[in-house]
Amino acid sequence: MYRVTSFVLKIVSRCNLNCSYCYMYNMGDQTYLKQPKFMALETVQVFADRLHDYCESSKIEYVQIVFHGGEPLLAKPEYFEECVSIFKNTVPKVEFIFTVQTNGVTLTQNWYTLFQKLQISVGISIDGPKKYHDEYRVFHNGKGSYNLVAEAIQLGKKNNLAGLLLVVNIGIPINELYAEMKSLDVNSLNLLLPDGHYDQAPLGLDVNKWNDKNYTPYADWFMDLYKIWKADKDRPQIYFFETLVKMIMGQEGIGNQLIGRRTNGVIVLESDGSVEVVDSLRACFEGITRNEINVHNNRLEDIFENDTFQLYYRAHDNVAEQCLNCPVLDICGGGFLGHRYSEENGFDNPTMYCKDMVRLISFIQNDILSSLPEEAVAELDVEPLIYEEIINSFDEENEIKIDPEIQQQLISFKKEMLV
Numbered sequence: 001m002y003r004v005t006s007f008v009l010k011i012v013s014r015c016n017l018n019c020s021y022c023y024m025y026n027m028g029d030q031t032y033l034k035q036p037k038f039m040a041l042e043t044v045q046v047f048a049d050r051l052h053d054y055c056e057s058s059k060i061e062y063v064q065i066v067f068h069g070g071e072p073l074l075a076k077p078e079y080f081e082e083c084v085s086i087f088k089n090t091v092p093k094v095e096f097i098f099t100v101q102t103n104g105v106t107l108t109q110n111w112y113t114l115f116q117k118l119q120i121s122v123g124i125s126i127d128g129p130k131k132y133h134d135e136y137r138v139f140h141n142g143k144g145s146y147n148l149v150a151e152a153i154q155l156g157k158k159n160n161l162a163g164l165l166l167v168v169n170i171g172i173p174i175n176e177l178y179a180e181m182k183s184l185d186v187n188s189l190n191l192l193l194p195d196g197h198y199d200q201a202p203l204g205l206d207v208n209k210w211n212d213k214n215y216t217p218y219a220d221w222f223m224d225l226y227k228i229w230k231a232d233k234d235r236p237q238i239y240f241f242e243t244l245v246k247m248i249m250g251q252e253g254i255g256n257q258l259i260g261r262r263t264n265g266v267i268v269l270e271s272d273g274s275v276e277v278v279d280s281l282r283a284c285f286e287g288i289t290r291n292e293i294n295v296h297n298n299r300l301e302d303i304f305e306n307d308t309f310q311l312y313y314r315a316h317d318n319v320a321e322q323c324l325n326c327p328v329l330d331i332c333g334g335g336f337l338g339h340r341y342s343e344e345n346g347f348d349n350p351t352m353y354c355k356d357m358v359r360l361i362s363f364i365q366n367d368i369l370s371s372l373p374e375e376a377v378a379e380l381d382v383e384p385l386i387y388e389e390i391i392n393s394f395d396e397e398n399e400i401k402i403d404p405e406i407q408q409q410l411i412s413f414k415k416e417m418l419v
């Protein structure tokens with residue numbers, strides 16, 4: 001039984017920026033070139049019709065619609081008005097949460113006013129201080145986009161800016177990053193690990209040190225940020241940290257595709273109406289998300305028969321044997337599916353950020369335990385963790401064995417089985 005409540009609409013398939021790490025344009029997959037530049041309103045209407053049927057049959061009352069791209073603000077303002085009206089008229093019994101994720105470079109007061117009217121909350125992507133942002137988030141002519149994005153963030157303070165999204169760049173010194181967040185007066189920040197997998201190291205990773213058990217550059221970076229953030233009485237929300245802390249404290253049912261044990265109830269609608277698994281998986285290999293399912297011909301539920309969707313939906317249960325035996329599995333969840341890929345094993349690997357996750361989770365868990373009074377610690381079902389012990393345990397014989405069917409499903413994506 002699958003339950004999807006979050007839909008990412010690729011209303012524009014092109015972008016006015018050309019970020020060097022972008023999974024869509026600069027990693028692995030060029031299939032966006034075959035997509036229409038804009039999703040036709042007829043396609044939005046057909047999708048809304050399918051959504052209506054799906055919500056009725058699955059008794060879904062709340063749906064999140066994320067307007068995404070490419071760059072969604074390449075569409076006209078009236079387009080958003082039409083879309084919202086289509087959804088509200090076609091699926092009247094459902095409560096919608098609308099969000100737009102933009103690079104911010106054309107985000108003016110007029111856009112904010114429109115989004116406030118339509119109750120669309122706005123998220124802006126930024127890569128940190130100007131020097132770092134302008135290295136990667138560049139226009140097609142190579143010019144940096146920071147100044148325009150910073151202006152849009154300033155405007156957002158008196159408008160409905162929901163928060164910033166930042167792809168982690170471990171080359172940014174934490175002091176500089178935090179000072180930037182404070183100077184922009186950011187209320188809410190989400191952090192994403194950069195795309196990458198065993199055959200394609202993300203930016204900033206030294207592949208020569210990858211096998212060194214003590215090489216955890218991402219955890220080191222996150223721990224420094226966590227310390228500054230925790231010490232700041234007027235700290236912004238950092239969703240990644242807050243979720244980790246809540247999970248360590250025992251809260252269930254939270255997390256996302258990166259961490260935790262929740263199912264991944266998200267699907268993507270491409271601009272031609274194709275129904276697919278999240279497109280960040282495309283950093284694995286060309287065409288991984290592609291299938292024959294399209295709202296013009298299919299019900300939304302037809303994606304539930306798709307192998308990649310099935311694996312992704314239960315990605316935090318469909319984990320490698322090492323993860324099944326790992327003491328931090330409930331927090332880490334084996335990581336984002338795309339970060340587990342290798343041509344050699346398909347998805348039958350821990351996340352490529354495995355050591356970093358062990359280090360970071362151990363650090364935060366130990367920090368929480370040392371900050372709480374003894375009685376509170378006694379009530380928590382949480383033990384101190386020792387990084388070295390966990391890492392060394394990965395060399396031992398696994399007590400829990402992986403279900404052969406799940407393993408087969410994971411390795412069915414290895415290169416030689418796909419050709």
Ligand code: SF4
Nearest residue numbers: 323326332350351354
């Ligand atoms: S820390 Fe490593 S072994 Fe543990 S669950 Fe995460 S990816 Fe798997």
